[in-house]
Amino acid sequence: MFAQKGSSAEGPVEIPELLAVLPLRNSVLFPGSIIPIDVGRKKSVRLVEEAISKERPVIGILTQRDARTESPQDTDLYTVGCAARILKVIKLAKDNFSVILQGVSRIRMLEYTQRDPYIISKVQPLPDLSKPDVELDALVVNLKDIAKRVVKLMPELPKEAAALVDSVADPGQLADLTTSNLDLSVEEKQEILETFDLKERLRKVLAFLSRQLEVLKVREKINTQVQEEMGRNQREYVLRQQLRAIKEELGELDDSTGDVDEFKEKIAKAEMPEEVKKVTLKQLDRLKVMQPSSAEYTVTRTYLEWLTELPWSNTTDDNLDIENVRKVLDEDHYDLDKVKKRIVEYIAVRKLKPDKKGPILCLVGPPGVGKTSLGRSVARAIGRNFVRVSLGGVRDEAEIRGHRRTYVGSLPGRIVQNMKKAGSVNPVFMLDEIDKLGHDFRGDPAAALLEVLDPEQNNAFSDHYLEVSYDLSRVMFIATANLMDPVPAALRDRLEILELPGYTRDEKLAISRHFLMPKQLEEHGLTKEHLNIDDSAVAEIVDSYTREAGVRNLEREIANVVRGYAVKVAEGSTGEDVCTVDKAALSDYLGPQKYISEVAERQAEPGVATGLAWTPVGGDIIFVEGTAMQGKGNLVLTGMLGDVMKESAQAALSYVRSRASELGIADDFFEKHDLHVHIPAGAIPKDGPSAGITLYVALVSLLKGKGVPPDTALTGEITLRGTVLPVGGIKEKVLAAHRAGIKTVIMPERNEKDLIDVPDQARDEMEFHFVKRMEDVLKLVLPDLAEEARKGAKVDTPAPAEGEASPSEVPSEDL
DSSP: OOOOOOOOTTOOOOOOSEEEEEEESSOOOOTTOEEEEEEOSHHHHHHHHHHTTSSSOEEEEEEBSSTTOSSOOGGGBOSEEEEEEEEEEEEEETTEEEEEEEEEEEEEEEEEEEOSSSEEEEEEEEOOOOOOOHHHHHHHHHHHHHHHHHHHTOTTSOTHHHHHHHHOOOHHHHHHHHHHTSOOOHHHHHHHHTOOSHHHHHHHHHHHHHHHHHHHHHHHHHHHHHHHHHHHHHHHHHHHHHHHHHHHHHTOOOSHHHHHHHHHHHHHHHOOOHHHHHHHHHHHHHHHTSOTTSHHHHHHHHHHHHHHHSOSSOOOOOOOOHHHHHHHHHHHOSSOHHHHHHHHHHHHHHHHOTTOOOOEEEEEOOTTSSHHHHHHHHHHHHTOOEEEEEOTTOOOTHHHHOOOTTSTTOOOOHHHHHHHHHOSSSOEEEEETGGGOOOBTTBOHHHHHHHHTOTTTGGGEEOTTTOSEEOOTTOEEEEEESOSTTSOHHHHHTSEEEEOOOOOHHHHHHHIIIIIHHHHHHHTTOOTTTEEEOHHHHHHHHHHTOOOSSSHHHHHHHHHHHHHHHHHHHHTOOOSSOEEEOGGGHHHHHOSOSOOOHHHHOOOOBTEEEEEEOOTTSOEEEEEEEEEEESSSOEEEESSBOHHHHHHHHHHHHHHHHTHHHHTOOTTHHHHEEEEEEOSOTTSOBOOSTTHHHHHHHHHHHHHTOBOOTTEEEOOEEOTTSBEEOOSOHHHHHHHHHHHTOOEEEEEGGGGGGGGGSOHHHHHHSEEEEESBHHHHHHHHOHHHHHHHHHHHHHHSOOOOTTOOOGGGOOOSOO
16 A cells, blocks of 8 residues: 655756646646556657656646546646656557656646647646644644554555554655555545645545544454354364264264255245245254254154145146137047036136136036046146046045144145145146045044135145145146035035036947047057947947946947957958958957847836936936735835835825826725835835836826836926926936937926036937926826826716815925
8 A cells, every 4th residue: 555755866856847747547646656657648658758858857747637538638637736757668569658657746837838749837846844843743643543553454565564654754745645545536635635734634634544444444344254254154164074074983974964955955946935934944943953863853854845845836837828728628528518618718717817716616427427537638728737636435634634743654635745746836636536535533524625625715725734824726626526415515615516417329429439449549559550440339339338428338348349359460360451340240349238228128018117317327217117916905115215215106106096086997996906116126226206207107007007108208206286396317317318219208397497408419319298297297108098087087076166176276386
């Protein structure tokens, strides 16, 4: 910082009256200072070249007011400067010199006498005039004291700097020496240069020097703090290395330090919520002080792994191209328009409102209609990750919410486990077989799902293992079920239920042609050039080898055909032409027919009627058979019937007995005969009220000896007043009738609205009749008998008493 004040061994320097003036940028030259400058401007180069031709050249140095001025005039320069001797000139290049100057004395510009080729001015030397003064001495002492303290705080200065300060006795020289080496602006240095009163100059320098001292103190404090922190870290590092060496010698070396560093990196990358991050860092601090060999270390380490590996902010971008979504859904599944429409609606809303919460759908339908595979297709269509958890047989609430970490071997629940597997916070999450959940003394998992499947709560899902909230609001949940009856009402209320009907015969043919056969050929290493199963063969498989609402067994039978042909290909017993499997060749691959249409074989026999039943696998047809024998008026019911169906049979018999005279049945017939009603497939439990009109028709047919058309099926509940009440499961029942070859279906009038869910093909190929009363049923299935009953009612039935309704005027409401 400090340089010794220049002095000439040849004595005092004479300052001429006229001096060539060299403008200086960004610097101020003080008397006694020695500085190097670069000279490159044309006027300045000309000045230096002429000055060095003289002996002991002296020039004037003036600082520019604005350093950006390239060719300064006299008005661009300060009026007070410094006379300087040129000590040495080094030529760096053409028109470029390095000049070493030594300040001699302050000067004031009086009059400019020349401006080209360089400035020459008449000058007035301004030497310092000092008289002995106590205040002046005190200022000098203070200045020296502060200057030496500054030197101590600047280790980059040489040790001789403090001695140099002490060696300067002249107050003016001390002030100039100090100022020239302070980090001040050009304006502040020029202010000192233009201060001629020594006391005033010393005061100003003291103020600047004190400010510099304070800055250096603060810098020193900061440096000390940094050094202490670095020293502490260095000490900790050395001690850890020593500890590592000791453990290595003892054979106790562990990777705990590596674990801590690894977790720090994972926490930084996880982008956790602030609350979760706070818990994670607290557990990490606990891990640092644990012995790796302790059981608690393993528990904490596993917990940290779960927290850091869960997706907290990773998302996948949704494919919002609606046409592309439709295309992907159609590629993977045939029909299922209702579900596809709902997915497209969700994507459309997401396009308009990006922060829309994920829907919670429930696909309900018989096995094999594509519920599970539809979830995977939805994920592919909208570009999300897909995870599936099967809830069949789950009976423990901890399977959903996880176990608390106090238990040995505890883990998070299946929800959190599969979120980790998904790797994103917005996957398509399939809850398969939600209707198969159980419950026991360990809790009810269905109750735990209430929070998961509630859009108002699942943004802060609480897992017992994590003990921190996890956001499930962006997950698209899709549940599947075969039937909704076992699902608790509270859980069912949270689901948007989409029903998937069974497939018609033509739909199964289309699915086989476009999906099942290409899939099976590929899985067995064959192509269309090897094997072709024609539509007649597929239709035969649907009719005679499978009996289902879905297509799972159909796919198995097609796989059997493909495998049978694959054996021939492997043995080399096939020709080069494409092998076409038709209906006649099916038995070679699948054996004899498994199912034969009972409807086609049955004749119109008295006492037999065809009914429709709803089942969890999509509906079926049932046959009601009746017979009469000598007895005492008993009613025998067989076929593993439930209480409700038994009551329906009793109600049907009571209604028949009440109309015995109208139907032409002898009054004492029921006292001398027993009736036996049987519903085949006796090993299968049957229940429900929807067989009421079937039972009634079977009894009337039996008692009158007239057959019911075998291609007609009935469903509906009856009352003792002859009203036909609506029933459920119409869609499944109609599809079952269509599969079985039924041509006519009779159902309650109030069920007509339910046909809207039935596929068009089934509606077009079948005839539907809607009835309100039992008399209407007889007109449709036993028209001759209905006419007899009508005539019999006119002849045999007495007129009703005054105020009593006739049978045909009985109101249609249920009792």
